[in-house]
Every structure is written in C-alpha cells, then in structure tokens.
Amino acid sequence: MSKSQLNLDEVVAMLTGVTEKIIASEPELSEADRNIGDGDHGLGMQRGMTAAKEKLEAGGFASIDKVFMGVGMAMMSSMGGASGAIFGTLFRNGGKALAGKEVFDSDGLAKLLQAACEGVQARGKAEVGDKTVVDALSPAAKKAQEAAGLPLAEALQSVSDAAETGVEASKDMVAKFGRAKSLGEGALGHPDAGALSFSYIVQSMRDYAAQG
C-alpha cells in the first residue's frame, strides 16, 4: 500500500533515505562529472548529504518546511562552491514554500518543486537547455503541478519519470555554465551531473512513498 501523504516523521525518514541514496551514489556521480567537468561533484554531494543526514538524525524539527530547509542549510554550509549554493537553494526555497503545511502531499510536492526551481533559476541564472540541474528540475516541477491532487506516491512516480527524461535530454546539450563550459561540445553525449543528482533525489523520494 503506497502513501498518499506523509507526516513530519515520515518526511524526515524520506529525506534520510535521500541522503543515504546520494551518499551511496558518489562513484556514479563522480564518474558522471569526470565526463563533463572536474570530477568533484560526487564528493561534494556526498559531503553535503552526510551533513544533511546528521542534521536529520539530530531531529527536533518543528514542522515539515523546517526539515527541507535544514537539509538545504546543511548542504550549503558543508559544500561551498557553486553546487553547495544550488542544492542548498533547492531545498531551502522549496522548504519555505511548505510553511504552514501539516502534511506533505502532492499539492505540497508541487509547491516545493515550483519554489525550488524558481529559487535555483534566480540563483544560478540558468534556463532549460543550458545543461544544468534545471534541465531535470524544471520538467519535474511542471509535472508536479499537473499531478497536484493525486496520491503522493503517484505524483512522485510521474515527477521522477520527468526528471529522468530531463537527465537524458541533457546529454545532447552544450553547457553554458561552470567548468563543463570549457569542454563545450566535448561534453556532448554525457548527462549533466547536477541533473543526475536531482533525479536520484526524486527517485529516492518516490521509492519511499511507494512502500507501505
């Protein structure tokens, strides 16, 4: 029996699963980044998610929005550089949009991803097609708007699919930002590492909601 909505403790458990998934995916994320940049994305994400996991384990969250924001702050502080800023913003801005929510449902998911996408784009100035996390995040946020009102597990399934499609699409893009930019067309055929990280995050959320 999948979940239609999550309470505060379940949100903490879901995000703990996300941190574990990313920490375990370090070799794949680093490999993805070596193909397009300097190969440190996996290590940075691992560092950020390890800090986030510690924060989640420490607990004491007053509300659902604070859980997401706490993950964002932990990532931002421990990572530095551009990815710390981007993934920190993703979780912080997304979390802020959940203020006042007692449960995390598909409506909350839509608000979370919309705000996360707006925040990341405002911060990094990237558009769809620039070979960044936005190429997975933006289609996922759009799909979440359409899925608002569905049971959470169903909404997360379609959001996760949209993110994966976005990762695939990023393979054919030429980077406009960061170190991948200097490789130009040399990075063609490889997905953006940040987009891949984001797709792992929503996959892990989907897997949590899908279980009974």
Place this chain on the structure above:
Amino acid sequence: MSKTPKIINDPNHCAAELLDGLVEAYDGEAKKVGSGSIVMTDLPQGKVALLVGGGSGHEPIYHGLVGKNMADGAACGDIFAAPPPDIVLEATQAVDRGKGVLYLYGNYAGDVMNFDMGAELAEDEDIKVETVLIWDDVASAPPDRKEDRRGIAGLVLIVKIAGAAAATVDSLDELVRVTTKARDNTRSVGVAVAAGSIPATGAPTFELEEGKMGVGMGIHGEKGVRVDTICTADELAPQLLDIIFGDDLEFNEGDEVVLFINSLGSTTQMELLILNRALKPILAAKGIVVYDTVIGDIVTCQEMAGLSVSLMKLDDELKKYWDMPCQSVGYSKM
C-alpha cells in the same frame, strides 16, 4: 609537464592551514573568525564595513588585503572554490559595526551565488549588505556585457580605494558610490604563458602549448582573446595597452592613472620591470600621466606564469583615497 614540488602538509588542508599562517602574519592585528574568515581585531563602532573574499590559492588576495585602511575582513573558501554562505555570514557579523557591510569580490558564478546567500542570511540578522562586483578584465566579454566579465588584478586598486573610503565615509551608500566609481574606472588585461597547478592533485589548471601565450586569458585559465607565439616585453606592451584602450573607458591626454603590473605567480619582478619600461613611453606618448606605479605579485594562481596590466583612472576624489596610507599583508602604501 612535470609536477611542481610543493612544500606543504596534507594537500587537502592547504586552505585551512594557509589561513592560520596568514592570521599569524598579522601579529595580532587580525584574527580568525569561525571556520574560514579573517577579520581585523579592533574595528571601531560606527565604522562602515568592507568585506572581501573568494576561493583560496590566489594569495595574497583576497584575505591578505585585510588591513588598516583596507578590507575589514575576508571570507575564504577552499582552494579555487567560493566560501559557503555561512562563512560569509560569520565574516559579515564579525565586521559589522552597525552601519552595514559592503561585499566586494570578483565576478565568478560560485562567488556570486554564495555571497548573495550570505547577504540574505545577514539581512535575516538585520545587517544591511550591499554588493559591488569586480569585473575589470576587458578580455573576458565585450563592454556591453560587463556583468559577464571576470574580476582580475585590478581588484587590488579597487579594494585599496574602497578600504580608504570605508575608513572615512559615514554611510554604506557612500561607500557603494565611491567603490562603484573605482570599479568603473579600472580596466585590466592579462597574458598567460604557463599554467599553475591544483595543490591537492598537482594537475595543471589549464593547458597551453609550450612557447605560446594566451592573451587575455583569465587567472584560472579561462579563455582569452587569442593564443600567439610568445613575444618580447617590448612587443607585448603595446598589445596589452591596445586592448585596454580599445575598451569603452576613455583614457585621454592629461588623464591621471594608477598603473598596476601584476605577476600571476612565477613571472619574476625582473620581467614586470622590463614590461614597465616598455609601457611608460606608450602611456607618455598618449599624454597619460602615471600618478602611481604598483608592481608586484598580488593576484596569483599558484606557480602560474604570466602577468596583467591594470589602469585605474583617477579623479580628485579617487586620488584623495588613493593617497591615504594603508597596511596589509598583500599591499601596503606609505
């Protein structure tokens, strides 16, 4: 290319250890704050604050520009990586004396994102923050896209003016105005002849064919305007000045400038002086008056070989701030 031998400890601890060493070099005048900031020890209440910062590995900038009539503090990142927002916040809180804080740093994506987030956190703490981005590298984007330009060695002249102004003015808005004028009156162009290396790995920061020079190349090896065969100092001097004079800031007969010739690391003072000898007659022929000449290795990228030329055009106000004495590890003036 062989790996440059380095006298260090754990290669992953370079940023933290150099900061400790830098603090020690201030002999009590500056102190370490939080996990990655250096701040002047005695900042008077009511002073408008100047905070600089960026990735480590380019010493003495930015953290070595903390000093008397210079920056009040610096937020330092890991090697070639922007400082995270909480380090920016810690530095902001440590320099704020109630009149607000100006962030002044180079225009790089990671720095802009992290300082902007630091500013948001600071505003949550009721600290007023303004930002002036340094984008003096004329070779990095055309004049109508200044917001895409990188900050390179001209930053030293801009921080010098901002530091003097911050010690004098009584409002953050006034500091923003003076600093923006210094920024807008400064133009730089660099040339690279060999890469520096990443301390943790020894890998070169970029590739450049031996015997070639990257004209307009950035301090991390970002793309320049052209790659040529290395030429003599006498041949290079007019090329660099032509790039600056071809930009949108007019340098006319009678204008007074500060000239800064910077080494990117392993280029020697001998080479900088030989270039200075070649630059001066060209400036004189245009009727440009060099009010002050600064020569040194202040904006570096490890053992990168290359140099840059910066010109800051002075008016009476900027000259007043330029003339104030200052003292820091990276730049001092009597």
